[in-house]
Amino acid sequence: MSGHDKKLFVKTYGCQMNVYDSERMTSALAGRGYVTTDTPDDADLILLNTCHIREKAAEKVYSEIGRLKPLKADRPDLRIGIAGCVAQAEGEVILDRAPAVDLVVGPQSYHRLPEMLDRMARGERPLETDFPVEDKFDHLPAVKRGRRAPSAFLTVQEGCDKFCAFCVVPYTRGAEASRPADQVMREARDMVAQGVVEVTLLGQNVNAYRDADGVTLAQLVRRLAEIDGLDRIRYTTSHPNDMDADLISAHAEVPALMPYLHLPVQAGSDRVLKGMNRKHTAAEYVALIERVRTARPDIALSGDFIVGFPGETEEDFQATLDLIAAVNYAQAYSFVYSPRPGTPAAGRSFVAPEVASERLQRLQALLTEQQYAFQSAMIGRVLPVLLEKPGRLPGQMVGKSPYLHAVHLDAGADMTGRIVDVSITATGRNTLSGVLV
Numbered sequence: 001m002s003g004h005d006k007k008l009f010v011k012t013y014g015c016q017m018n019v020y021d022s023e024r025m026t027s028a029l030a031g032r033g034y035v036t037t038d039t040p041d042d043a044d045l046i047l048l049n050t051c052h053i054r055e056k057a058a059e060k061v062y063s064e065i066g067r068l069k070p071l072k073a074d075r076p077d078l079r080i081g082i083a084g085c086v087a088q089a090e091g092e093v094i095l096d097r098a099p100a101v102d103l104v105v106g107p108q109s110y111h112r113l114p115e116m117l118d119r120m121a122r123g124e125r126p127l128e129t130d131f132p133v134e135d136k137f138d139h140l141p142a143v144k145r146g147r148r149a150p151s152a153f154l155t156v157q158e159g160c161d162k163f164c165a166f167c168v169v170p171y172t173r174g175a176e177a178s179r180p181a182d183q184v185m186r187e188a189r190d191m192v193a194q195g196v197v198e199v200t201l202l203g204q205n206v207n208a209y210r211d212a213d214g215v216t217l218a219q220l221v222r223r224l225a226e227i228d229g230l231d232r233i234r235y236t237t238s239h240p241n242d243m244d245a246d247l248i249s250a251h252a253e254v255p256a257l258m259p260y261l262h263l264p265v266q267a268g269s270d271r272v273l274k275g276m277n278r279k280h281t282a283a284e285y286v287a288l289i290e291r292v293r294t295a296r297p298d299i300a301l302s303g304d305f306i307v308g309f310p311g312e313t314e315e316d317f318q319a320t321l322d323l324i325a326a327v328n329y330a331q332a333y334s335f336v337y338s339p340r341p342g343t344p345a346a347g348r349s350f351v352a353p354e355v356a357s358e359r360l361q362r363l364q365a366l367l368t369e370q371q372y373a374f375q376s377a378m379i380g381r382v383l384p385v386l387l388e389k390p391g392r393l394p395g396q397m398v399g400k401s402p403y404l405h406a407v408h409l410d411a412g413a414d415m416t417g418r419i420v421d422v423s424i425t426a427t428g429r430n431t432l433s434g435v436l437v
Contacts, residue, residue: 008034009043011064014051016236017202018084020153021110022049025083028113040071045079050086052168052340061086065098072100079120081105085172089342091129104129107158107173150197150388150417151232151400156184156220157203162239164266165277165345166306166337169204176208181215181223188224195417198232198258198386198400199224207238207247218246225256231419232386234404236262240280240288252295259296260330260404263289264304268323269316272309277344282323289327300330300374300403307363308337308356310348317359324366330374330403332367336360375405375427382437383407385422387415406431 008029012022025047026036040046046068050061061082072078081103082094088106095104102125103116109128116126159174160167188199201217203209209217217235224233233256240263250257267273268282292299305320324332336356339346350356378401385399385407397411399422408431409422422434 006032006034006044007037007042008045008047009037009040010047010049011040012049013057013084016153016200017155017158017204018049018051020155020202021084021107022047025049025110025113028110029117032114032117040068043078045081046071047081047083050082050084052085052089052172056338058086058090061090061094062098065100069100079103081116083107083110085168088129088172089168092127095125095127101125103127106130148191148194148196150195150386152191152196152199153202154184154187154191154199155179155202156217157201157206157209160204160239161208162205162241162279163277163344165275166266166309166340166343168340168343171342173204176205178203178209178211180211181213181220184220185223185227188227188230192227192229197229197417197419198234199230201233201235203235204237205239205242206235207242207244216244216246218244218250221247221250221254221257225254230256232256232258232402234258234260238263240265240278240285243288243292245291248292248295251292251299258402258404259299260302260402261292261299262302262304263292265323265327266304266306267309267312267316268320269312270319272312272316272320275311275345276306276309282319286323286326301327302404303327303329303332305332305334305363305367306337307334307360308351308353310337310345310350312337312351312356317363321363321366324363324370328374329367329370331371334360334363334367372427372429374403375432378403378405378424378432379427380424382421382423383434384419385409385434386419387411387417389416390414401432408433409435411436 010022010026012018037043048061048064051057068080079102080100082101083105084107087104094101102120104127105113106129112128119126157178159176160169161176163170191199207217209220221233224230265285266276266278270281383401385401387397387399389398391398391408395410395412397409397415399407401407407422421437423437424432424434426433
């Protein structure tokens with residue numbers, strides 16, 4: 001396979017880091033002459049960049065492979081690759097179970113894709129799921145040049161050392177690793193030169209960031225804030241145990257650091273938190289939130305919650321509701337526990353599905369009430385909104401508030417990339433509406 005004038009289709013599942021990795025894979029293959037296409041129907045190479053977080057993730061990937069088999073039957077030269085966390089977890093099983101798949105590559109090995117194309121040309125079905133000694137961040141090519149959207153993801157950290165009992169990340173992404181700060185700064189400057197106004201720093205445990213020179217996430221944020229034209233900085237996802245005093249202070253001292261923090265707690269019962277191996281208590285989490293709010297009183301807080309974790313009682317669940325009431329979230333993500341093969345909690349006894357489902361409904365009702373109250377409090381305020389793209393209606397634009405709300409307004413013209421003052425007039429379920437000031 002020469003790769004000349006060939007088309008690449010990438011389907012991305014899951015987290016923002018997968019979005020970032022898909023861009024990097026696209027860039028790596030652009031060097032072999034691949035151009036992207038929006039449909040698999042005319043692709044020469046299809047890559048499924050998978051996520052292992054959700055229930056039955058592997059089975060969903062096999063179902064997608066099944067849907068692609070007729071394409072390969074019609075065009076035997078079509079190549080199909082599986083990337084991402086399911087690739088890492090399943091490995092050789094994918095090649096054995098799905099003959100239509102030509103390559104399998106884990107998140108640590110995307111820089112080897114061009115070499116894997118050469119191996120396919122020799123008739124091999126390459127598999128790369130090791131955790132290599134070399135740093136993949138050093139090998140992946142820069143995202144190709146050209147005008148970019150005003151908001152962009154920038155991976156600075158990967159992997160996790162926490163080993164929560166429900167989570168596959170340590171097994172699919174490996175140990176915590178941080179990119180050198182100088183490398184992050186170069187990429188951020190390149191992004192700004194291409195029109196990026198806002199970056200979101202990504203990591204499975206991003207606030208554990210510490211490069212080989214000892215640069216912390218707070219220090220990295222302060223350096224990034226000095227880049228002319230980079231007006232907004234965000235980061236996700238964080239762990240409470242790595243939320244240090246300097247990072248909290250940065251929320252008060254760095255205007256470019258947006259007043260939004262995603263800080264998952266998962267549960268409000270200390271007994272459940274211990275079973276999850278979270279290594280913090282509910283009281284410690286609430287005290288941490290109080291310190292964050294002291295530094296930045298208007299901060300929007302987001303979290304994750306797992307309902308029905310093995311052994312959860314009604315008393316445990318009520319403790320979670322009590323924590324939510326105490327913290328008051330601007331938004332949150334919540335799920336019924338589902339086991340991930342290979343994780344410590346996978347073999348434990350389940351909470352009855354109907355009980356877990358009923359609890360989830362009560363929890364989501366409380367979270368929805370809090371979210372609506374936070375959004376309603378925006379009505380009458382003037383917010384700086386980063387305009388990101390045209391809306392569905394003529395003259396309409398969609399932007400992003402400092403608190404990560406989607407904001408719809410009549411701009412009258414395409415003003416993509418500008419930060420404008422918007423008077424908020426209404427709130428929807430997940431969006432705000434307003435008028436230009």
